[in-house]
Amino acid sequence: RIVYVNGAYVPEEEATVSVFDRGFLFADAVYEVTAVLDGKIVDYPGHVARLERSLGELQMGMPFSSDDLLEVHRELVRRNSMDEGAIYLQVTRGAADRDFAFPKHAEQTVVLFTQAKPLTGAKKGIRVISLPDMRWGRRDIKTVQLLAPSMAKMAAKAEGKDDAWLVQNGFVTEGTSNNAYIVTREGKIVTRNLSSSILHGITRAAVLKLAAERGMEVEERPFTIEEAQQAAEAFVTAATTFVCPVIEIDGVAISGGKPGPVAERLNELYIETGRKSAL
Ligand code: PLP
Secondary structure (H helix, E strand, O other): OEEEEOOEEEEHHHOOOOOOEHHHHHOOEEEEEEEEEOOEEOOHHHHHHHHHHHHHHOOOOOOOOHHHHHHHHHHHHHHOOOOOEEEEEEEEOOEOOOOOOOOOOOOOEEEEEEEEOOOOOOOOOEEEEEEEOOOOOOOOOOEOOOHHHHHHHHHHHHOOOOEEEEEEOOEEEEEOOOEEEEEOOOOOEEEOOOOOOOOOOHHHHHHHHHHHHOOOOEEEOOOOHHHHHOOOEEEEEEOOOEEEEEEEEOOEEOHHHOOOHHHHHHHHHHHHHHHHHOO
16 A cells, blocks of 8 residues: 655555654644545545644644645545545644644644545444543544544444444533434434534535435434434434444334434435535
8 A cells, every 4th residue: 555654655664754753642633534436535625624623723734735635635546546445634743852832843744545445335234332422622623532432432342332422411422433413203313513522524514414405404402312212213424434324322223223214315315426526
């Protein structure tokens, strides 16, 4: 695999980053993951806008322009002959002698790599458990400090389940690496409103727009695990997951333990429009 590191396209075995890199020492870094369909980047403008916002919240700027960054994505897709999969991008504050204070002069580290994998097959749905949300308070910034969600995912796996829904003050915030939704018995799509409690998912924004355009009712508010367990359907969204049905929550089957029609329809719609607008 050919990866990108600080201006160079190199075989992954040859790519290196300093041991003093603040991404490594402090998780002083942000990232993005975008889907690739037909060799093109899905929802690129949304991802690059969020990258700029995440960097800004950490008092960093963009390492280069949106257009140049798109070119790096495309070049990596070409060099790896990738048709379908994910592109991971990370920007760190750079390498400097270890100190909690930000360095005055450091050159940002920029790394991108591809993960080829099929994204568009039929989904059988996932089983989730609920766990306390142990993450920091700025989940709207897409930082690489992912140990809390990683441990939540492992706790779900230890119970033979697929993922966890995180709960704070009695309400679901989101999944470990996705936004969470229910469909009420009246057919209304409910997902938590945007705040610093959740990541502002790019797929979330696209799916809510698609739903509204199709005349589906959407309500942005917090919901509890109990409400979700009584819902007609549940699902999650993320860049490379698209719309994935949730078929069990804490041992309670949702929509008869099978993917629900609203989630399946939204997944098809998202893939269809994502393909058309991919760059
Ligand atoms: N919430 C969290 C915590 C995530 O890590 C992610 C994506 O990785 C999402 C939501 C979904 O965001 P997006 O649709 O932009 O991939």
